[in-house]
Amino acid sequence: MADTLSDDVLRRAAERAQSKRFDVRTMPGFTTIAVICFIALYAPLFPMAFYSFNAGDSIAVWQGFSWRWYVSAWSNDLVKDVTVRSLIVAACASGIATVLAVLAALGTTRTQPFRGQTLIYVLINQPLMVPEIVTGVALLVFFAMIKVATGYTGLIYLIAAHAAFCIPFAYLPIRARLEGMDKTLEAAASDLYATPIQAFRRITLPLMTPGIVAGAMLAFVISLDDVVITELVKAAGQDTLPTYMLGQLRRAITPEINAISTALLAITVVLLTTIFFLTSKKE
Amino acid sequence: MDVKRIGGIAVAAMVASAGPAFAEGSLNIYNWGNYTNPDLIEKFSKEYGVEVTVTDYDSNTTALTKIEAGGHGFDIVVPSASYIQIYVGKGLLMEARPDQMENFKYMDPKWVDVEFDPGRHYTVPWQWxxxxxxxxxxxxxxxxxxxxxxxxxxxxxxxxxxxxxxxxxxxxxxxxxxxxxxxxxxxxxxxxxxxxxxxxxxxxxxxxxxxxxxxxxxxxxxxxxxxxxxxxxxxxxxxxxxxxxxxxxxxWMDNVAILADAQNVENAKLFMNYIMAPENAALISAFARYSNGIMGSDEFMPEDMKTAxxxxxxxxxxxxxxxxxxxxxxxxxxxxxxxxxxxx
Incomplete structure (x- = not known):
């Protein structure tokens, strides 16, 4: 007993030593590189956020603190209009994408492995790999043909386009959740005479909900932030917040655009933080 | 319930947004971002009872690409002078003959016989x-x-x-x-x-x-x-x-043109004529701070621009x-x- 115990202790100590040796965090230069990466990622955002509180008209000369540009953005009818449109598109697109992603995730994790499964992964994740401008131009030409043929130019094209590229963003967290879930619970439900639908509704669905919410939120953020595809697909009167902001750049930029950007950044950070807590709850 | 309601709202929003493109009395302008004076649009809307939408673009190439693809739903576009001949060459512009419109008399003669649109058969200056x-x-x-x-x-x-x-x-x-x-x-x-x-x-x-x-x-x-x-x-x-x-x-000069596949041609022509009136051209300049090419618009301009x-x-x-x-x-x-x- 004592022998095995000390063996155990020794083995753990050896493991610890080994794991320490291979811990990337102890590699030379790790901290430096990490710090440089974080600075490169986040440093440019600070001046932008900083000057959104500028009292003056400039985005480079500080003239005191003020909420002026937030007030001006808030009372700008155009900004309101495009923000509402962005939210409608993001809500519809992420809703559609999430439903499809749930089905796809179930189809690829709760079935016997089948031939061509990898191909299915690739197909589902295609929007992650194809450059956005390629998809954008393809959609532009394709939708233009439909628009000319049907004469209908509503918001549905934007929603369809957004839903399409949001699918992988919704799919990946949901699939990860499903793969991490204990399949024996579903098996137990079946053993206890639950029909497949009951097992899904009472066991699988509640357990995968954090994954679904995370996927939906990620899809929502991705849709909200999209520029390239939206710019090419939008029809008359369909500017979204990002395309509106892009349009402002030709003329003198005022801190109003900083204020809008900062607000958008804040919303994104809040959503991403929520996703983080939802998905890390299990650990 | 909730899901149904959200779906209903979404459908309503889609239908609503599809509406203006076909309603009688609408006009869809495709212009550079932050370039169109909202007061001008409001004034035009009120005077003629036309519902106007303004959609932004950020470069001549984006605008040209979208218009070439078709099905865009725009009536008016505002390309730079260097792009007018490309548009005309591809048959994308309507020969709207602004030179025969009522307010053409206000156009500064030096901008009439321009290289990119001799005699102004297609376009009217927006700003230069x-x-x-x-x-x-x-x-x-x-x-x-x-x-x-x-x-x-x-x-x-x-x-x-x-x-x-x-x-x-x-x-x-x-x-x-x-x-x-x-x-x-x-x-x-x-x-x-x-x-x-x-x-x-x-x-x-x-x-x-x-x-x-x-x-x-x-x-x-x-x-x-x-x-x-x-x-x-x-x-x-x-x-x-x-x-x-x-x-x-x-x-440089950006010019208002009517698209060959415009749905609201009459309203687009109304607008073209409208912005050649000095007091309306002055509104364009007052917002984006450039000259407009219309004689007599100076007196309607903000004080600081008149003599700049x-x-x-x-x-x-x-x-x-x-x-x-x-x-x-x-x-x-x-x-x-x-x-x-x-x-x-």
Whole structure:
């Protein structure tokens, strides 16, 4: 007993030593590189956020603190209009994408492995790999043909386009959740005479909900932030917040655009933080 | 329940957004972002009972691509002068004959027989501006109306001149400076252009945008710059003046045109005629701060624009402007080569 115990202790100590040796965090230069990466990622955002509180008209000369540009953005009818449109598109697109992603995730994790499964992964994740401008131009030409043929130019094209590229963003967290879930619970439900639908509704669905919410939120953020595809697909009167902001750049930029950007950044950070807590709850 | 309700709202939103494109009395304008005065649109809407949407684009190429694809739903587009012939060549514009419209009489005669639309069969000016040089007079008191400011900087300005990184503007100014034509393919002249630019470059401080801010603050004492930007810089800092190089300076103009596949042609024509009326043209300028090409609009303009020498070109320099155009591929190749060497 004592022998095995000390063996155990020794083995753990050896493991610890080994794991320490291979811990990337102890590699030379790790901290430096990490710090440089974080600075490169986040440093440019600070001046932008900083000057959104500028009292003056400039985005480079500080003239005191003020909420002026937030007030001006808030009372700008155009900004309101495009923000509402962005939210409608993001809500519809992420809703559609999430439903499809749930089905796809179930189809690829709760079935016997089948031939061509990898191909299915690739197909589902295609929007992650194809450059956005390629998809954008393809959609532009394709939708233009439909628009000319049907004469209908509503918001549905934007929603369809957004839903399409949001699918992988919704799919990946949901699939990860499903793969991490204990399949024996579903098996137990079946053993206890639950029909497949009951097992899904009472066991699988509640357990995968954090994954679904995370996927939906990620899809929502991705849709909200999209520029390239939206710019090419939008029809008359369909500017979204990002395309509106892009349009402002030709003329003198005022801190109003900083204020809008900062607000958008804040919303994104809040959503991403929520996703983080939802998905890390299990650990 | 909730899901149903959200779905209902979404469908309603889609239907609603589809509405204006087909309703009687609508007009869909496709224009550069932050370029259309909301007051002008409201005034037009009220007067004619037309529902107007304005959609933004950020570059001539984006606009052209979308319009070429078709099915866009726009009636009016506002391309730069250099793009008008491309649009016309592809059959994308309607020959709306603004020259036969009632308010055509207000158009400044110097903008009627323009190279890109002789006699104005397709387009009406929206706004136009120039590229010249901005100089801070507290440092340099000589004549600002010369391209020497950046191509052969005077002693006081060495190391204080900025050049905006716009190939077409800078190359056009340099070509005109050596006495060549815009988009020249004359190799000797091009060599001269190249040598002058390369010799001048060490005397520049930067090749950057953001000139309005830096000229206002005095970080730059001179720069190749646009008239509207220089105008705003001068309002911040009275020492800044705008020079029109006598050897020639680039002129740009954005023009209102009706699309060949426009759905609301009559409203589009109404709008075209409407913006040629001086008081309406003045509204365009009051918002985006550039000239509009309509005679008599000055008196309706904001006080600070009426007499601004950046906006109102002094008579002695009026004939020196040259419309920037898209160069043919051969000269574009030379330009790019020189530009690449210059910006290395």
């Amino acid at each position: 501006g120039t590229t010249g040089v901005a100089v801070n007079t507290s440092v340099y008191s000589g004549d600002p109306n010369t391209a020497d400011i950046f191509l052969n900087p005077p002693e006081e300005l060495v190391g204080k001149v900025n050049v905006v990184p716009e190939m077409n503007d800078v190359m056009t100014m340099a070509e005109l400076y050596v006495g060549a034509e815009q988009c020249t393919t004359d190799k000797e002249k091009l060599k001269e252009v190249r040598d002058i630019l390369m010799a001048a470059k060490p005397k520049w401080i930067a090749m950057d945008y953001g000139t309005t801010e830096k000229l206002s603050k005095g970080d730059l004492m001179a720069s190749v710059n646009w008239n509207g930007s220089t105008f705003r810089a001068r309002l911040n800092n009275p020492d800044v003046v705008y020079g029109y190089p006598v050897t020639g300076y680039p002129v 020498p950046e906006i109102v070109v002094p008579a002695e320099f009026a004939g020196k402007g040259v419309f920037t155009k898209e160069c043919p591929p051969e000269s574009q190749k030379f330009r790019t080569a020189i530009w690449t060497e210059l910006t290395k």
